[in-house]
Amino acid sequence: MSLYEDFLSRINRKFAEDSEQMPMSAYIEANTHLRKKPFSFDGYEFQRQIVDDLHLDLSVIKCSQIGLTEVQIRKFLAFLKRTNSINGIFSLPNDEMYKRVSKTRIRPIVDEEEVFNQHEPSKKPVRSMDLYQIDDSFGFITGGKEGDATSINADIMFNDEVDLTDQEILALYGSRLQGSDIKMRQGFSTPTFESYGIDSAYKASDQHEYLCRCTKCNHWNMPVFTPNFIRIPGLPADLNDLSEIDPDIAAGLDLENAFVMCEHCGAPLDLGNPELREWVPRHPSRKSRGYWVRPFATPRLTVDYIVRQLLDYKRKNSMRRWYNTVLGEPYNDANARLSxxxxxxxxxxxxxxxxxxxxxxxxxxxxxxxxxxxxxxxxxxxxxxxxxxxxxxxxxxxxxxxxxxxxxxxxxxxxxxxxxxxxxxxxxxxxxxxxxxxxxxxxxxxxxxxxxxxxxxxxxxxxxxxxxxxxxxxxxxxxxxxxxxxxxxxxxxxxxxxxxxxxxxxxxxxxxxxxxxxxxxxxxxxxxxxxxxxxxxxxHQDEQEERQMAMILGLIQTVQQNEADLGVHGRMKSPSVLGLSF
Structure with missing residues (x-):
């Protein structure tokens, strides 16, 4: 390598690729890596708009296994890097989750990416499990305790797994933004119950859904796990609810050839083509921003995977978890709420x-x-x-x-x-x-x-x-x-x-x-x-006291009678010695 090439290489490492017009997703792609390769949104194109969205009040309902925690960590760190002298809070529901995420997901990114380590050798940044300094900005990682929610002032706040966090503590977090001119708050979570936590916030938002256009009839679909969108060879024609699939029904299904189809014409949908996908709000005039990431936002979560997860959760007697994590849908659990x-x-x-x-x-x-x-x-x-x-x-x-x-x-x-x-x-x-x-x-x-x-x-x-x-x-x-x-x-x-x-x-x-x-x-x-x-x-307490008093009086009378009969007054324990007072 020539001296000039070496010089360019060192310059590129030192100065992050950035500009005022660069979207957050492009910044993350240009400056961060995953498994030693430049970070990419391939297969998860739905993430791009959520990452680019810097709305001050944003809520995202998500299913599991779709990579949102990974990108929101990168978004949080990138925001600290690209904005001068701010404080940010990234909260998790409890200490166990905060420590695990900080150690295994946040720390490796901060330590290994050059973009977060551009500082003078004499000005080593503060780095610990609960605090990461990036230039002159600070990111606080917290575990959802009351002290965390009352001791840190912040400009931006990312709340991960909103529904697993104590809602009273979550409300306290809002007060941490009062002194800021930015006041950005973005929450992400798998849902739990209808009208609770992230579902409640999403319902109050503009409610973006990730649609897919059919290449055959041009109909825009919002694919969900229902017979209207799912074609499974061998599925009984009278089965109206796919959650009713049990091991006996599954034995007759050809899951390898199942696919997501257009509800209008029945043609297979190309879920992996970003040119056919688009985020569309139900209520564009609303001030709050909301996204619902369902399993078919990516082609990586197949019908086969969802059905096998259904059978597994049924064996565990945990249907709510299947709805919440696999489908990303709130569940009206009869045991948790009066019907x-x-x-x-x-x-x-x-x-x-x-x-x-x-x-x-x-x-x-x-x-x-x-x-x-x-x-x-x-x-x-x-x-x-x-x-x-x-x-x-x-x-x-x-x-x-x-x-x-x-x-x-x-x-x-x-x-x-x-x-x-x-x-x-x-x-x-x-x-x-x-x-x-x-x-x-x-x-x-x-x-x-x-x-x-x-x-x-x-x-x-x-x-x-x-x-x-x-x-x-x-x-x-x-x-x-x-x-x-x-x-x-x-x-x-x-x-x-x-x-x-x-x-x-x-x-x-x-x-x-x-x-x-x-x-x-x-x-x-x-x-x-x-x-x-x-x-x-x-x-009951009054009756116990009355019985106890009667026993005390009876004991006193017995002691006095024994003393009188035996003439041994000086050798008997008095009521005060027995621990009784009157």
Missing amino acids: IPEIEAVMKGEGKPDVSSDVPVAIGVDVGQTCHVVLASLGLPIPYVFDWLQVPSDELRDTIANLRERYNIVAGGMDLNPYAPLAREIRDASNSIIMPIEYATSPSAAPITLVKDELDNVTHVRSNRTGIIDAVVGDIRNQKIHFMGYGTKKSIIMTHLQDMVRVELPEQPAKWVKLTGDDHFFHALGYLKHALRIHQFIN
């Missing part, structure tokens, strides 16, 4: 029944600007909710007073927060029949903890949130409670009862999360049911 049929099964009539003043009644109150109140009759083998009220917060005190005059309310619960003084006032006015309840979100929280003041009076109850909601869902599913008197509120009640989803995150206990926040009657029912447990708990 419409389950709710309708306990709805026994719109009319409000008569409840006499001698029948015991329980009350539950979810407090907000509009308070939601439910009343249940306890006079039959199966309790039934007979009234559903929506009351302005400034009228709640008087409404409950009127209800107590009308009904024999023997137990009640309401949330302590956000209006603790009002909750305490109602507690005192009801002689502690209506007890304030504070949700405890810690997995180790006890089902019931009595919180007392300095005079040993119970001020409120702290209870495990997941346990309270589990109990309500169990009663509805097992039809141990009936609903009546809802009138025109039937649809509202059903909406509220479907707004909570039981999510199980990796290495974390299950928890119920909100979808939209319209869940008020759900919580009112929870407070009502839990109030009965609280009163039983308090009564």
Whole structure:
């Protein structure tokens, strides 16, 4: 090699190929490598537009095995390189994932690519598992903890696996962008449930879909895993849902010759030709940007692969995972969310029944600007909710007073927060029949903890949130409670009862999360049911204390009688020595 060629080679290594007009995808191709070869989007052309899209509010639903984590890492690092003096956050759901991704995917790129190592020898950049300095910009890699979400200010934020991240922590991340002039936030995730996490964000976006044009009839298709788009020799003609394929059906299928077809003419679609593919938004006028990457965005995920994955997940009894990861679709898991049929099964009539003043009644109150109140009759083998009220917060005190005059309310619960003084006032006015309840979100929280003041009076109850909601869902599913008197509120009640989803995150206990926040009657029912447990708990404690006191008094009387009979007062242990005080 000549001196001139050597000089050019060193110059090319030192200065990255870049220009203001260069798209991010072209920059990544020109300056990064994969397996010792220049990075390429071949076979994954759908990634190019997502990588080039620098929209400030972007959400991507994705299936697995399509390389999006790889390109978003490169996009994140390239943005740090191409923008002066910024901070970026790349978040993952937990420490295990963050450490694995940082060690095996981010660190090798940062260490091996010349473009990220153009610095003076005396100015060695800061490089650690959770922090990567590139020139004068810094990239923070985090594991989805509260401290991560409250201690770092940022200009750009990439949230990977949104649905596996604690949604409350994810919301906290948004505050980290408040001081920036850029405020870019982009989220990527396999979905979990409808209207939750990434699915909710995508539904609010312009909703890009990756279409494919048929070369035979020019029809634009949005290929998905349904009989309209999938041709499998040997598939029964009456099978309308491909998820019903089981080992017996699969045995008669010719999966090697299966293909994705045009829904209009039935011709095979050329999924690998980028000239026939195009991202098209459903709602182009919306401000938020969204992309849905389905398995047929690339020709590499075949019908054969999807069917074999289906059979494998069926053997593992994990159909939700198949929908979420293989198809990239949200799943309405009956075990995780109350279904419409389950709710309708306990709805026994719109009319409000008569409840006499001698029948015991329980009350539950979810407090907000509009308070939601439910009343249940306890006079039959199966309790039934007979009234559903929506009351302005400034009228709640008087409404409950009127209800107590009308009904024999023997137990009640309401949330302590956000209006603790009002909750305490109602507690005192009801002689502690209506007890304030504070949700405890810690997995180790006890089902019931009595919180007392300095005079040993119970001020409120702290209870495990997941346990309270589990109990309500169990009663509805097992039809141990009936609903009546809802009138025109039937649809509202059903909406509220479907707004909570039981999510199980990796290495974390299950928890119920909100979808939209319209869940008020759900919580009112929870407070009502839990109030009965609280009163039983308090009564049980009172009975134990009475028995213990009776035993103490009996023991004292026995000791005194023995002392008198034996005349050995000085040699017997006194009650204080036994650990008893009075």
